[in-house]
Amino acid sequence: MTLIEGRTGEWECVIGLEIHAQVISKAKLFSGAPTDFGAEPNTQVSFVDAAMPGMLPVINGFCVEQAVRTGLGLEAEINLTSVFDRKNYFYPDLPQGYQISQFPLPIVGKGSITLDLEGGETRTIGITRLHLEQDAGKSLHDREPGATYIDLNRSGVALMEIVSEPDMRSAEEAGAYIRKLRSILRYLGTCDGNMEEGSLRADVNVSVRRPGEDLGTRCEIKNVNSVRFVQQAIEYEAARQIDIIEDGGVIAQETRLFDPSRGETRPMRTKEESHDYRYFPDPDLLPLELDAEWVADIKASLPELPEAKKARFMADLDLDAYDAGVLVAERETAEYFEAVAEGRDAKACANWVMGDLFAALNKAGLGINEAPVSAASLGALIDLIDDGTISRRIAKEVFETMWRTGSKDAAAIVAEKGLEQISDSGAIEAEIDKVIAANPGQVAAFKGGNEKVIGWFVGQIMKATEGKANPRTVNEILRRKLAD
Amino acid sequence: MAGLADLTLAEARDGLRNKDFSALELAEAEITAVEAARGLNAFITETPERALAQAQRSDARLAKGEGLALDGLPLAIKDLFCTEGTLTTAASHILDGFTPRYESTVTAKLWAAGAVMLGKTNLDEFAMGSSSTQSHYGPVENPWRKAGEDRPLVPGGSSGGSAAAVAARAGLGATGTDTGGSIRQPASFCGVVGMKPTYGRCSRFGIVAFASSLDQAGPFARTVRDCAILLGAMAGYDPRDSTSADVEVPDFEAALSGDVRGLKVGIPDEYRVDGMGGEIEKLWRQGIDWLEGAGAETVEISLPHTRYALPCYYILAPAEASANLARYDGVRYGLRVPGDSIDEMYENTRAEGFGQEVKRRVLIGTYVLSAGYYDAYYLKAQRVRTLISRDFTEAFEKADVILTPTTPSAAFAVGEKMDDPIAMYLNDVFTVPASLAGLPGISLPAGLSEAGLPLGLQLIGRAFDEETVLRTAGVLEDAAAFDARPGRGVGE
Numbered sequence: 017m018t019l020i021e022g023r024t025g026e027w028e029c030v031i032g033l034e035i036h037a038q039v040i041s042k043a044k045l046f047s048g049a050p051t052d053f054g055a056e057p058n059t060q061v062s063f064v065d066a067a068m069p070g071m072l073p074v075i076n077g078f079c080v081e082q083a084v085r086t087g088l089g090l091e092a093e094i095n096l097t098s099v100f101d102r103k104n105y106f107y108p109d110l111p112q113g114y115q116i117s118q119f120p121l122p123i124v125g126k127g128s129i130t131l132d133l134e135g136g137e138t139r140t141i142g143i144t145r146l147h148l149e150q151d152a153g154k155s156l157h158d159r160e161p162g163a164t165y166i167d168l169n170r171s172g173v174a175l176m177e178i179v180s181e182p183d184m185r186s187a188e189e190a191g192a193y194i195r196k197l198r199s200i201l202r203y204l205g206t207c208d209g210n211m212e213e214g215s216l217r218a219d220v221n222v223s224v225r226r227p228g229e230d231l232g233t234r235c236e237i238k239n240v241n242s243v244r245f246v247q248q249a250i251e252y253e254a255a256r257q258i259d260i261i262e263d264g265g266v267i268a269q270e271t272r273l274f275d276p277s278r279g280e281t282r283p284m285r286t287k288e289e290s291h292d293y294r295y296f297p298d299p300d301l302l303p304l305e306l307d308a309e310w311v312a313d314i315k316a317s318l319p320e321l322p323e324a325k326k327a328r329f330m331a332d333l334d335l336d337a338y339d340a341g342v343l344v345a346e347r348e349t350a351e352y353f354e355a356v357a358e359g360r361d362a363k364a365c366a367n368w369v370m371g372d373l374f375a376a377l378n379k380a381g382l383g384i385n386e387a388p389v390s391a392a393s394l395g396a397l398i399d400l401i402d403d404g405t406i407s408r409r410i411a412k413e414v415f416e417t418m419w420r421t422g423s424k425d426a427a428a429i430v431a432e433k434g435l436e437q438i439s440d441s442g443a444i445e446a447e448i449d450k451v452i453a454a455n456p457g458q459v460a461a462f463k464g465g466n467e468k469v470i471g472w473f474v475g476q477i478m479k480a481t482e483g484k485a486n487p488r489t490v491n492e493i494l495r496r497k498l499a500d
Numbered sequence: 501m502a503g504l505a506d507l508t509l510a511e512a513r514d515g516l517r518n519k520d521f522s523a524l525e526l527a528e529a530e531i532t533a534v535e536a537a538r539g540l541n542a543f544i545t546e547t548p549e550r551a552l553a554q555a556q557r558s559d560a561r562l563a564k565g566e567g568l569a570l571d572g573l574p575l576a577i578k579d580l581f582c583t584e585g586t587l588t589t590a591a592s593h594i595l596d597g598f599t600p601r602y603e604s605t606v607t608a609k610l611w612a613a614g615a616v617m618l619g620k621t622n623l624d625e626f627a628m629g630s631s632s633t634q635s636h637y638g639p640v641e642n643p644w645r646k647a648g649e650d651r652p653l654v655p656g657g658s659s660g661g662s663a664a665a666v667a668a669r670a671g672l673g674a675t676g677t678d679t680g681g682s683i684r685q686p687a688s689f690c691g692v693v694g695m696k697p698t699y700g701r702c703s704r705f706g707i708v709a710f711a712s713s714l715d716q717a718g719p720f721a722r723t724v725r726d727c728a729i730l731l732g733a734m735a736g737y738d739p740r741d742s743t744s745a746d747v748e749v750p751d752f753e754a755a756l757s758g759d760v761r762g763l764k765v766g767i768p769d770e771y772r773v774d775g776m777g778g779e780i781e782k783l784w785r786q787g788i789d790w791l792e793g794a795g796a797e798t799v800e801i802s803l804p805h806t807r808y809a810l811p812c813y814y815i816l817a818p819a820e821a822s823a824n825l826a827r828y829d830g831v832r833y834g835l836r837v838p839g840d841s842i843d844e845m846y847e848n849t850r851a852e853g854f855g856q857e858v859k860r861r862v863l864i865g866t867y868v869l870s871a872g873y874y875d876a877y878y879l880k881a882q883r884v885r886t887l888i889s890r891d892f893t894e895a896f897e898k899a900d901v902i903l904t905p906t907t908p909s910a911a912f913a914v915g916e917k918m919d920d921p922i923a924m925y926l927n928d929v930f931t932v933p934a935s936l937a938g939l940p941g942i943s944l945p946a947g948l949s950e951a952g953l954p955l956g957l958q959l960i961g962r963a964f965d966e967e968t969v970l971r972t973a974g975v976l977e978d979a980a981a982f983d984a985r986p987g988r989g990v991g992e
Contacts (some may be wrong), residue, residue, distance in 0.1 A: 063602055067827040069595065070582045070604060070706040072741050102823050104869070106846055114824020164842065166831065294869035296878060299713035299820050301742050 018186040019227060022258045028227045029254040030234075031190050032182035033246075034219040035197060036175050037207040038151070039082045045150050045174035046073030046116060053213050057156075057167035065172040067111035072300050075100075077149035080304065081314060083123050083148050084207045086176055088315050089204045090143050092127025096306045098147075104294045109153035109166050117177075119295040122147035123304065127198070129180075129324055131192040132341045138431055141193055142181030151175050176207065182221065184230065187247035194218060194243050195345070196322070203321050203347045211242050218246050222253040224261070232257070233267040237281050240274050241471065249274040253281050301477040325350055343371055348384045355391035360398055368394060372412060376419050388422045397426035409483055412434050439486040441493060444477070447485070451476045462498050470494065503737035504529035509672040509726035516562055516572045523562060523572025527555035527616055530671060531576040534618050539672040542661040544579045545587050546619040554616040557664045561614065562844045571614030578662050579620035579626055581607045581717070582706040586617075590708040591625045591635035594853025595834045605705025605738045606675060606717045613733040618671050621661030625855045626825065627682055627710040630927040632660025633914060634857045640735035642911050643668040643688055643986035647952035653911040656686030656927070659720070663690040666720045667986050673730050674894045675720040676966070677707060679714045680813050681906075681931025684943035687720060688906035688956025691945040691986065693725045694720045696784055696931075698964045700745035700936030702731075703738030709824040712818035714935050725945060727751035731966065744882050747964055755967035756974040761795030761970065766899025770806035773929060776908040780955060783947050784905050787957045790979035791903065792971070801895040801902065809933040812888065814925060815868050816936075821858075822865025828853060859919065889937040896962050901972050904930050906943040906956035923948070934960045942973045945982040954984065 019026040044051060046063035052219035064071045087094050099121040101120040102114040124146035131139045152173035155164050178197065184190045198209035198216060209216050218241075235253060238438045240246045252274075257267050297303075320328070322344040329340035343353045343366060355367040374392065377387060397414055398407045405427075407416065414429050423429055431438060438444060451473060452459055470491075477490050504526050507515065515521055532547045551574060558572035575708040582588045582600040589595045603611075611617070631654040633639035643664055657663040659676030663686035666674050676683040678696035687694025695718045702717040709715060719730035732753065751855040767788060772781070788798050802858040830836035830849030837848035854862070868877035895902065907927055917923045934941040940963070943956040959975060961969035 065879060066832055068600070068602070068833070069588070069590070069598065069708045069827070070600075070602075070704075072705050074740060074742050104823055106826065106843075108831050109831075109841055110825060111832060112823075113829060262544050292871045294823075294866065294871075294874070296819060296823070296869055296874070299743075300709075301709070335614060 018188070020224070020254060020258060022262055024262050027224045027254070027258050028228060028251065029185060030182050030223045030225060030231060031184035031186075031250055032221040032234075033180045033190060033193060034182070034221070035084075035178045035180075035194065036217045036219075037150075038207070038215040039079050039174035039176055039199055040078060040206055040208060041079050041082060041174055043076050043078070044172040045076055045079050045148060047172050049172065051173050055169055061167065061168040061171065065111065065168055067113070073116060073298070075301065075304065076174065080123070080306070082174075083146060083176055084306065084311055084314050085204050085318065086178075086201065086206045087124030087127065087146055088311075088318055089206075089321055090124070090127035090129060090146065090178075092143055092146065093125035094306065095121060095123055095125055096308060096311070096313050097121065097125040098304045100148075100298045100301045100304065101295045102298045105291050107152065107155075108164060109168070109170060109171065110156045111153070111168065115150050115152065116296075116298055116301070117149035118147035121303075129193065129196055131189060133189070139189065141183040141189075141393075141407045144179040145174055146178045149175050149177055182223075182234075187250040190220070190250055191247050194246060195484060199345055199347070203319055214241060215291055215374055217241050219251075220246055220249055222250055222257070223267070224254055224257045232261075233269050235267065235270055235272050235281070237272045237274050238284065245274055245276050246278055248276075250283055250434060252279060254358055254463050256281065269370050273361050278378050308483060322350075329362075333357065335362060339370065345383070352384050352387075352391045356395045356398070358395070360395060360402070365395075365398060368398060372415055389418050390424065392425060393424045400426055400430060403406060404437060404439060404486065406430055406435055406437050407483065407487060410437070435484060437486045438481055438484045439489055441489055444481075444485050444489055445493055447480050448473075448490070448497055450481060451480070453499060459498065469499070473498075505533040507672070508723050509721055509729060510723065512573055512672055513570070513729070516558075517567055518554075519562070521725050522553065522559035523555040523616065523883060526572055527551045527574055530565060530618055532666070533668070534670040537643070537665065540643060540655075540668055541638050542621055542640055542655075542665040542668065542670065543576070544589055544591065544622050544637045544661070547586055547617050551618050554611070558614050558616065568612075568614030569942065570610060570729070572616060573614070573617040573672050573954040574618045574660055575610060575730075576618050576621045576665040576674035577607055577714040578623055578659050580623060580677050580708045581675060582708065583607055583617070583620065586706070586856075587621065588853070588982065589637070590627070591623045591637055592828075592853065592855070592858070593636040593835055593886040594849070595827045598834050599857050600706075602706060605703035605740065606707070606734045608706075608735055610675070612957055615733070621659070621674060623661055623663055624658035625858050626708065626821070627658040627679055627715075628821070628857050628861055629657040629916070630681070630924055631912075631914075632664075632686065633918065634855055636855060639651035639914055640664050641914065644689075644691060644911060644953055645987050652914045653953070654689065654916075656907075656911065657757055658686075659681040659694070660686045662720050662766050663692055663694065666690070666722060668691045673719055673726055675717060675734070676720050677710075677717050678931075679710050679716075679817060680935045680936065681867050681928040683718045683720065684906050684931045684941055684956070684958055685927055687943040688945070688954065688958075689911040691954030691982070691984065692720055692722055693724055693727050693747035693942065693944045693977075694718065695731060695942040695966070695969075696935070696940065697735060697966055698730060698745070698940045700743055701735045701940070701964065701966070703736070703741040703744045704736055705744075706945070708809055711820040712824060714813075714817060716756065724942070724970060724977045725753060725756055727942070728756060728970050730916055745964070746857045750967055751972055755970050757971055758974060758978065759795075760791060760972055760975045763791075763796040763901065763968070763970070764899045765791050765796050765798045766801035766895050766902040767798050768801050768803045768806065768902060768904060770803050771930060772902045773896075773908060774906070775947075777910075779949050780905045780908060783955050783957065784903070787903055787946055789978060790976055793809055794975045794979065795963065796972070796975075799898050801899050803891040803895055803933065805884065805891050806933055806957070808884045808927055809888055809936055810925060812881045812884040813928070813932045813936060814864070815877050816885065818861040818865030819878050820860045820865070822869065825854075825858070825862055849968050857921075885936050888933055892934075892937045892939060892960075900962075902960040904958045904960065906930060906958040910949040910951065910953035911956055930958060939963055940966045940969050942969050943974050944977055944980070946976065946980040948984055952984075954982070
């Protein structure tokens with residue numbers, strides 16, 4: 017258990033997250049308008065999105081399917097009957113004067129997510145519910161003094177609000193939760209998880225308590241848009257609450273904002289939070305009724321999710337929990353790895369992917385889909401090691417060349433540069449003889465019992481052969497010769 | 501050509517097909533009638549140029565023998581239907597200058613059937629009212645007068661402009677919307693036929709919303725047959741309205757067989773309410789006799805939750821309205837009254853833009869949905885609504901159609917009941933229950949009061965059984981042989 021040491025003893029931090037995930041869909045939740053990111057303001061707005069008089073919402077079936085797919089991916093109950101409600105409040109970027117959301121009867125009920133923590137540990141976090149709702153537009157306050165501009169491109173875009181149980185106990189767990197949820201959403205293809213573009217936003221509920229005691233009063237930190245900020249906000253907020261209580265104060269339940277430039281949370285103006293939303297069922301929409309068979313069909317079409325993939329990598333490919341966890345975290349990484357490992361030694365392939373490939377990607381700041389070395393090319397390179405054509409050391413060089421030049425053909429690079437390994441024992445023997453003859457002192461040292469000298473001999477021979485000598489052959493012959 | 505505006509819609513249709521007159525001649529006669537009836541303030545916007553242009557296109561089709569179902573027939577459109585390129589106001593200041601770039605489904609269907617638009621008719625602001633006096637564009641007058649009096653009377657509401665126009669022969673027919681009686685009550689007050697079809701029969705797309713779970717478009721005309729013809733053109737499934745019903749639209753005109761032999765007509769005991777005039781009671785009795793005389797059988801039925809219908813309606817309709825009207829905020833269209841902050845702009849705009857009755861209902865609706873009151877008001881009213889629906893379901897096990905008066909009294913004077921919203925709301929006591937149950941209802945003129953004002957009878961049918969309602973209405977219409985005419989605004 018992660019505890020925080022205060023001035024008066026230990027504290028436990030309790031965290032629940034509400035994640036707003038934008039549904040991947042060409043059209044909005046209740047209109048046919050497009051959803052592309054970054055379009056010119058007010059170019060993706062239908063009469064429905066602008067709440068013109070007499071316009072009516074019509075549910076987009078694909079968004080419903082995406083929500084069901086997500087619910088199934090979270091191993092959650094799918095509610096065959098759910099209801100859309102109106103959440104009433106005035107804001108210029110909310111054209112209807114209400115948001116269509118789901119309140120008492122969401123489309124998805126209880127589910128769970130398993131987190132991979134450090135040291136191969138896992139932890140299960142409960143999902144309370146998932147519901148569908150409309151996004152609002154955007155208010156631009158900084159274009160002209162005294163005026164607010166409204167961009168309705170986002171107005172009506174489908175969001176899934178995914179609510180967790182207050183099951184997390186540290187900023188690290190909250191970070192792991194968001195990363196895992198994002199990974200599942202990407203596997204499912206239901207949300208791109210892009211926090212910079214606002215496709216994934218978090219409301220963070222934080223409270224503190226003495227270990228074993230009842231839940232404390234929570235504060236909600238709204239609209240945090242990166243994993244790092246979520247973690248910073250939690251740490252700041254927990255410390256703030258502990259300070260207040262230790263000073264004899266009480267926590268006021270309130271909504272707060274995280275200011276990334278100062279790394280602190282501060283209360284929203286009370287006016288922004290004192291809403292009575294007056295939820296009631298939207299009379300423009302009938303209850304959403306799903307067919308159990310349709311849900312079963314979606315379930316059957318789900319891709320293998322990270323948990324299952326990890327288990328398979330461990331069982332079938334003999335990877336350890338850590339490697340398997342790293343390789344399945346992103347769908348694209350897992351796919352790349354599987355393509356490399358197909359018909360090859362999985363452990364060796366995992367080392368290549370997690371070692372040289374990850375290092376190169378990191379250095380270049382690229383995603384795995386942008387890697388200049390494809391899975392097939394890397395696989396062919398590994399084959400050259402396996403069949404003894406090149407050594408692992410030479411292979412690293414070839415990999416770097418492929419990365420730099422974009423060449424796809426490892427064998428061609430090896431041939432062109434003459435990098436084939438020398439396994440011909442006659443040629444190697446001749447080199448060994450030369451080195452032994454030239455260094456009687458080192459030979460004597462070996463014979464005197466200094467085993468380490470063998471490494472020095474190998475180094476000399478590799479140098480003489482420009483690294484192309486097969487190290488195993490060198491070792492064998494060298495030991496035999498020195499023993500003579 | 502004299503007298504064309506006096507034709508029924510069916511007569512005009514046949515006359516056009518027989519080439520007795522042209523659509524242009526008919527349109528010109530109707531435009532003249534609309535001008536002559538201006539004293540009634542039935543129209544907010546007249547569209548004579550558009551009417552003439554449409555009529556010319558109708559004539560071209562008719563000349564080729566390609567006439568459409570409503571080709572060349574001039575209609576008045578309640579100004580709650582959005583009409584592309586024509587000012588649409590909902591009779592509210594807050595929609596100042598609002599000209600939609602889209603067309604409501606119902607009116608689009610009418611134009612696609614060849615109908616001609618005379619203009620947009622006046623109404624109670626956002627369809628909230630039973631008098632058509634609550635309009636930013638001034639009150640509508642009923643073309644009828646009490647015998648020997650010249651005091652202006654209300655046409656009923658909210659579709660009072662449409663009802664008055666049709667009564668005054670300024671339009672062969674008109675569209676209305678009915679949320680709690682807004683077609684049937686003004687039809688009764690103005691001595692015309694008005695029908696609210698089953699909820700879901702006509703698309704709500706493009707109709708300015710009042711209470712979404714109740715709003716339903718329907719026709720006004722001077723005969724049952726005309727209503728049947730209009731409804732046939734207005735009805736039909738619309739994928740743009742999730743609450744529109746994906747059911748076949750029958751040939752409503754063909755339902756007018758004139759035969760009600762063996763039909764079971766339910767008479768609900770609970771509709772004998774306090775304050776109902778003796779002449780209404782008498783008319784109801786008369787209606788029963790007419791139907792029995794035509795071979796129908798009357799059965800006593802019970803609708804035990806009737807007395808809860810009005811309070812239930814006046815919780816649910818305002819609740820929905822409070823959210824539906826939130827979009828009128830001065831940000832995107834219509835009136836904007838500036839303020840020092842966004843909140844002040846909202847407050848100024850809505851304070852100036854909405855009339856008193858609209859504000860009253862937005863406040864009631866906001867109240868019944870607020871934390872701490874939701875269960876006691878909104879939720880309870882929803883449960884009552886279910887019970888009212890169940891009453892009808894059970895009644896329709898015994899009866900095929902239900903006969904009631906449309907209103908507890910005849911038209912009242914302009915200015916009356918204005919300071920007493922409850923008395924005003926009582927106008928809807930007979931029409932609201934069918935609205936809550938989503939059932940089709942029709943009002944047709946069946947006689948005159950002692951003061952010489954029209955009185956209506958209402959027929960309520962099973963969901964999507966407009967045919968039985970229309971068939972029964974046709975028989976009542978023949979028996980009543982209502983041929984009285986209003987005195988004012990009829991081109992005198």
